[in-house]
Amino acid sequence: xxxxxxxxxxxxxxxxxxxxxxxxxxxxxxxxxxxxxxxxxxxxxxxxxxxxxxxxxxxxxxxxxxxxxxxxxxxxxxxxxxxxxxxxxxxxxxxxxxxxxxxxxxxxxxxxxxxxxxxxxxxxxxxxxxxxxxxxxxxxxxxxxxxxxxxxxxxxxxxxxxxxxxxxxxxxxxxxxxxxxxxxxxxxxxxxxxxxxxxxxxxxxxxxxxxxxxxxxxxxxxxxxxxxxxxxxxxxxxxxxxxxxxxxxxxxxxxxxxxxxxxxxxxxxxxxxxxxxxxxxxxxxxxxxxxxxxxxxxxxxxxxxxxxxxxxxxxxx
Amino acid sequence: xxxxxxxxxxxxxxxxxxxxxxxxxxxxxxxxxxxxxxxxxxxxxxxxxxxxxxxxxxxxxxxxxxxxxxxxxxxxxxxxxxxxxxxxxxxxxxxxxxxxxxxxxxxxxxxxxxxxxxxxxxxxxxxxxxxxxxxxxxxxxxxxxxxxxxxxxxxxxxxxxxxxxxxxxxxxxxxxxxxxxxxxxxxxxxxxxxxxxxxxxxxxxxxxxxxxxxxxxxxxxxxxxxxxxxxxxxxxxxxxxxxxxxxxxxxxxxxxxxxxxxxxxxxxxxxxxxxxxxxxxxxxxxxxxxxxxxxxxxxxxxxxxxxxxxxxxxxxx
Numbered sequence: 001x002x003x004x005x006x007x008x009x010x011x012x013x014x015x016x017x018x019x020x021x022x023x024x025x026x027x028x029x030x031x032x033x034x035x036x037x038x039x040x041x042x043x044x045x046x047x048x049x050x051x052x053x054x055x056x057x058x059x060x061x062x063x064x065x066x067x068x069x070x071x072x073x074x075x076x077x078x079x080x081x082x083x084x085x086x087x088x089x090x091x092x093x094x095x096x097x098x099x100x101x102x103x104x105x106x107x108x109x110x111x112x113x114x115x116x117x118x119x120x121x122x123x124x125x126x127x128x129x130x131x132x133x134x135x136x137x138x139x140x141x142x143x144x145x146x147x148x149x150x151x152x153x154x155x156x157x158x159x160x161x162x163x164x165x166x167x168x169x170x171x172x173x174x175x176x177x178x179x180x181x182x183x184x185x186x187x188x189x190x191x192x193x194x195x196x197x198x199x200x201x202x203x204x205x206x207x208x209x210x211x212x213x214x215x216x217x218x219x220x221x222x223x224x225x226x227x228x229x230x231x232x233x234x235x236x237x238x239x240x241x242x243x244x245x246x247x248x249x250x251x252x253x254x255x256x257x258x259x260x261x262x263x264x265x266x267x268x269x270x271x272x273x274x275x276x277x278x279x280x281x282x283x284x285x286x287x288x289x290x291x292x293x294x295x296x297x298x299x300x301x302x303x304x305x306x307x308x309x310x311x312x313x314x315x316x317x
Numbered sequence: 318x319x320x321x322x323x324x325x326x327x328x329x330x331x332x333x334x335x336x337x338x339x340x341x342x343x344x345x346x347x348x349x350x351x352x353x354x355x356x357x358x359x360x361x362x363x364x365x366x367x368x369x370x371x372x373x374x375x376x377x378x379x380x381x382x383x384x385x386x387x388x389x390x391x392x393x394x395x396x397x398x399x400x401x402x403x404x405x406x407x408x409x410x411x412x413x414x415x416x417x418x419x420x421x422x423x424x425x426x427x428x429x430x431x432x433x434x435x436x437x438x439x440x441x442x443x444x445x446x447x448x449x450x451x452x453x454x455x456x457x458x459x460x461x462x463x464x465x466x467x468x469x470x471x472x473x474x475x476x477x478x479x480x481x482x483x484x485x486x487x488x489x490x491x492x493x494x495x496x497x498x499x500x501x502x503x504x505x506x507x508x509x510x511x512x513x514x515x516x517x518x519x520x521x522x523x524x525x526x527x528x529x530x531x532x533x534x535x536x537x538x539x540x541x542x543x544x545x546x547x548x549x550x551x552x553x554x555x556x557x558x559x560x561x562x563x564x565x566x567x568x569x570x571x572x573x574x575x576x577x578x579x580x581x582x583x584x585x586x587x588x589x590x591x592x593x594x595x596x597x598x599x600x601x602x603x604x605x606x607x608x609x610x611x612x613x614x615x616x617x618x619x620x621x622x623x624x625x626x627x628x629x630x631x632x633x634x
Binding site: 058059065067193252283288290291292293 | 376580600
């Protein structure tokens with residue numbers, strides 16, 4: 001069995017949700033994508049319990065590379081590095097004195113990154129996860145996740161619509177969520193060395209635990225379920241938009257920022273590498289073809305409107 | 318004036334050396350490379366003293382991207398991050414109690430990375446640098462540097478010759494250097510998450526200070542001066558070696574490891590980003606076209622001999 005069996009009711013409910021969402025998204029993508037570009041990869045963690053199912057599209061008709069990954073893992077804290085990392089993490093939740101030596105953890109989530117071929121269709125990232133740490137007398141749990149867009153050219157109508165869907169999904173639970181999560185997304189996906197944001201934002205949250213588990217499960221369900229209706233319109237609108245080598249150069253150049261963010265800053269990548277996670281799954285997020293130039297003048301296209309909104313995030317609604 | 322004026326005789330001598338070496342290498346490259354692919358970029362550090370001269374080849378006949386960069390910078394330690402970083406560095410030199418509040422630094426060096434178009438010509442990296450920290454009563458100085466090769470296909474004859482030249486250059490100063498620096502190179506250029514070395518090694522050293530300044534200047538001169546004779550044979554031998562799209566795919570895929578190393582592990586990159594260094598110069602080292610695949614089976618070429626030597630470094634001499 002690749003997916004770890006959840007130790008709690010909430011673990012079960014979350015795992016059911018991410019499995020269903022993975023199936024729904026893959027079925028939807030398979031309705032328009034080349035079936036030969038698709039494969040599913042079930043993996044288990046060596047020396048650990050649990051694993052995941054990665055659904056990949058590579059060299060398709062729409063996606064250059066896309067991954068829809070779910071995982072369900074459990075274990076105890078073994079190395080000192082692992083313990084130090086989790087204590088640091090628990091300090092964010094005011095539990096820095098937790099005894100990790102006799103605790104177990106369980107985590108499940110879905111993680112999606114799509115890098116389309118057509119430069120007019122944005123790259124999209126989505127991730128929803130549930131974490132549980134259990135000692136003899138205490139259980140600590142939290143939810144995290146988000147969804148955000150990295151366009152290469154701006155279709156402001158569809159971007160506004162993308163944010164509307166996310167806002168609607170958040171509003172169902174609490175009207176204060178969207179503005180809060182939107183700001184958190186802008187702050188998180190920031191490359192200080194470029195003084196640029198990774199894309200045009202979306203929502204981002206982590207360490208959610210102050211309300212009930214059911215409340216947050218409803219939140220990630222609401223957000224996860226709006227993914228297709230928020231993203232598919234970009235594919236519908238632009239899958240046949242003509243593009244040239246110059247558009248692709250610009251796309252590949254901007255994708256370099258995606259790699260820089262993920263390798264230099266992304267918490268998920270750091271976490272994965274520090275806990276000896278599965279490399280293929282961690283780096284699933286990296287675009288296929290990427291370009292770094294010393295001399296930006298060699299690019300014939302510079303989409304200045306994009307540069308403006310990634311320098312200072314705007315309110316899309 | 319872009320290059321900072323050295324505060325010491327050794328600083329002057331080192332700067333003279335790196336300027337001369339840059340000129341020699343650029344002249345040599347220009348003798349066979351497309352002149353339109355070359356440009357020279359003189360820059361100064363905003364809010365700081367000093368700068369550099371970057372000589373770049375991009376989209377040439379031999380080099381997809383190559384940079385030969387020199388810099389000469391000076392200043393005082395301003396931010397707490399900067400001070401903490403340097404104190405950490407000074408602890409390597411047994412000077413962890415140094416008073417950085419009233420100190421100034423000077424650094425000069427040459428840094429070269431060449432990413433050729435032909436996958437049968439290896440990527441090469443070379444860097445020699447001199448550092449000086451001065452307080453009212455003490456001067457701390459050290460030398461660092463090295464040269465190493467990242468092939469995509471193995472030409473064992475030329476690789477052995479490359480190592481011979483480096484050994485010879487080191488032997489002129491001390492016969493214990495090459496084996497020591499070769500091991501240090503293998504240890505340093507290692508990607509733990511891939512369990513792979515970046516390439517087939519070369520030499521690497523840092524914090525050299527136990528002998529005289531003149532001794533180490535002679536060492537970096539000896540090593541730097543052997544660069545062309547150690548690397549040009551790869552270009553001569555393989556500039557006309559036929560290659561296909563499949564060879565290039567393999568090259569671009571392996572280049573991904575180069576990016577991973579430089580963004581995740583390279584001290585120079587970390588140092589540059591943490592000290593608000595010049596992004597174009599720091600990322601000059603990144604290859605132009607890079608590829609990440611989830612499914613390695615999509616690559617039709619897997620050069621297994623290469624994978625073997627980067628898993629466990631061998632002795633080339």
